[in-house]
Amino acid sequence: MEQAVITYLTKNRDKHLTELKEFLAIPSISSLPEHKEDVQKAAKWVSNALQEIGMEKIEIYETKGHPVVYGEWLKAEGKPTVMIYGHYDVQPVDPVELWDSPPFEAEIRDEKIYARGASDDKGQVFMHLKALQAIFETTGTLPINVKFLIEGEEEIGSPNLPLFVKENKELLSSDVIVISDTSMMERGKPAICYGLRGLCGVQIDVKGPKSDLHSGLYGGMVQNPIHALVEIVKSFHNEKGQITVEGFYDKVAELTADEKAAYASLGITDQSFIDQLGVPEMFGEEGFTSLERNWVRPTLEVNGIYGGFQGEGIKTVLPAEAHAKITCRLVPDQDPDEIVELLQKHIKTYTPPGVTVNVSLFDKGPAFVTPFDHPAIQAAGRAYEKVYNVPTSYTRGGGSIPIVATFDQILEKPVVLMGFGLPDENFHAPNEHFNLENFDKGMETICYYWYELEQSL
Template identity: 65%
Template sequence: MSHLSSLNTYFETKREEHLEELKQFLRIPSISALSDHKEDMKTAAEWLAESMKSVGLENVSIDETKGHPVVYADWMHAEGKPTLLIYGHYDVQPVDPLNLWESEPFNPQVRDNKLFARGASDDKGQVYMHVKAVEALLQTEGKLPVNVKFCIEGEEEIGSPNLPEYVEANTEKLAADIIVISDTGMQGPGKPAVCYGLRGLTGVQIEVKGAKGDLHSGLYGGSVQNAIHALVAVLDSFRDEEGTIQVEGFYDNVRAVTDEERAAYAALDFNEEALKEELGVNALFGEKGYTHLERTWVRPTLEINGVFGGFSGEGIKTVLPAEAGAKITCRLVPDQDPDEIVEKLKAHIEKHKPVGVTVEVTEFDKGKPFITPFDHPAIQAAGRSYEKVYNVPTAYVRGGGSIPIVAAFDEILGYPVVLMGFGLASENFHAPNEHFHLENFDQGLRVIGDYYHEIAQFTSQDLKK
């Protein structure tokens, strides 16, 4: 009997048992952002640790940090085989507004083959799948085809403030060949996807100051600089009419998209007309020569996220505002460096600052972009495992957003990162009525089990970047 046949039989037999165990995990209100739930965070870590022990994982520990603990476990008996480091998180988002939930957020309910609960999709359900895949392989084969280590944190939903320090202090403990993360989504129902890159992020706040206070426009208008006009001049200088960023040197280190990648994106047959209808816009906008997917996956951006200043109440107030400001963020792609981009932004702002005002620039948090090569064996192996179970071609995609800890893993440990998720964009993670489609829970268990076998075919040397 093939390993997939054995896994099918095992998961079919254990399906209700596994679902009930997952519900236990989901009942724990492990909200990392709220201090009232500190004990719940501890309870969730302990529940996860006990679950890991029960399936046969070893060296299970609850490692303290300056915040919520990290749960570690491993199984290291596949001599000569690669080691996978499985990352995920057991913390969840707050549940507000509670009145919009159709059932209690921490009382899991199954409706229409969907499991409704906070954390069902992000990320308890997906973490739990890796634990149960280990159980299934140990029960059906008596061993794992690869070595595995688990690093499951409790602070992802608050930006993982303490995980980089933990990783740096435990590089030997976390030594592996690849990192596998199931905290992302598929392209759609029945459409699996492997994400091999994410954009980075940086941003600044611009504060323009003119006169020492707001001035009467009848007395000073036309003779004293208006802070909002000055701000608009700076903001307008950032991009041309086609959306191409005009900051000197901004594109210098942008890694070009390969022909193979463009072909893979084209094969997805993305419907831009349907997107326009969905968004309620009459046209898409961006750099010429790039599709929507390319603009949002492989090209950098500069966006104005908010503008403030002056009078915005009812009626008219005839003043020259003395202060105005804006928040700017940039999505970055390999090989752009967030610190370098901030310096280029500052130089551009200083160059285009109108007379009569001063400008102060405040930096925001930064995250580096990350990419594992499209043709990397671990990426392609994930695609094969999806295809065996879902019986459709796997999409190879980049994410337009940012997961700072992924870039931190890439920078600190230097291992290839494989993002193979099983969620759907429609599953309301971070919103009321979060849920997880159970067909992806069922099929995902099999994909993960098969993936461990796929990786076992390679040597550690094969998996180096």
């Protein structure tokens, strides 16, 4: 890659930050109806930005919700095609009183830019725009073909994007999908996330008598729904932290020796988690390290449980109902629908007499993994190392980004999660910010990546 590209980025840094502030000033909160016009405004901003950097066939596609912005440049004959995905919508800002500066008036303090969307994900989308512009402006061309898919509903679960992807499979065809919406390990330590867990969630509703009862008049003669729910919840795990739902682990693949060695090389100890989380000791499925439990093993967690009297003091009531919210993080080959069926069967088996139980489905999405020795992944690692001068870590995420699995299933191409945020940048919280060190180094890394990818695919 020509040094002129890096010189261009350095020379235009102040201009780029001014443009980013304009983008961050748009309160594109996708979850709040009163900001619908702001979301539209952000889509238009992205469209204009794509035009400015030289993209073609730019279009704002309307959906049943917020729009999708598309643009392409396909003149690098014989070179790989990359689809860059990101989102221009942001989370709500409440509680606004906890912000040290207005959330939509970007402010730079201590070489960090503070604003809602600075890290998640406007700042990282912006970096891709300007990295490509730098190459265009200095060389007159690109080393790869590019397609942009920037949506406005990621923060509400991307409800309309899967259908758009399915209906526009040919339009979105590419050799690799690149997403910058994740974090590095820590400051100065880049990481590529090559897999995410899937998700399925259910609510358990336990019903007993038709109304709350006086526990003195009726206690001991009818089943207490809370007691019944506790019995069901207790049946999900044994004392070794293993999930006891029959068939739950049947399709879980074993961790490869290379992956196990890669995780061990990160040097992350249980003590670091204990210090971070303030717990007396770690706990989980026997036979696995904490990292392995979080990245490559499935889970079943109770996220909330409620029923009966919740006020101060005591009320001698035997409640009519009790409820629990359950989510499972899933690994590759586990089908969310199959897991829900196994949960329903297990709950039915362990429901005590005297109550009725209903299980309703919430969110679901499969897991995804791109082998970390894939050329597109390794090319990204080399690009990081050229700029940060340290080895790249290869990780898997414990969380879920359902649209990533959608891309994996429908488009059937490798997904590279190439993030530049830091874990402590308060995304989704007050005082969200983005470290300008990674703003600068990130754009350099992206530029190097396109040239590495040109040679790798």
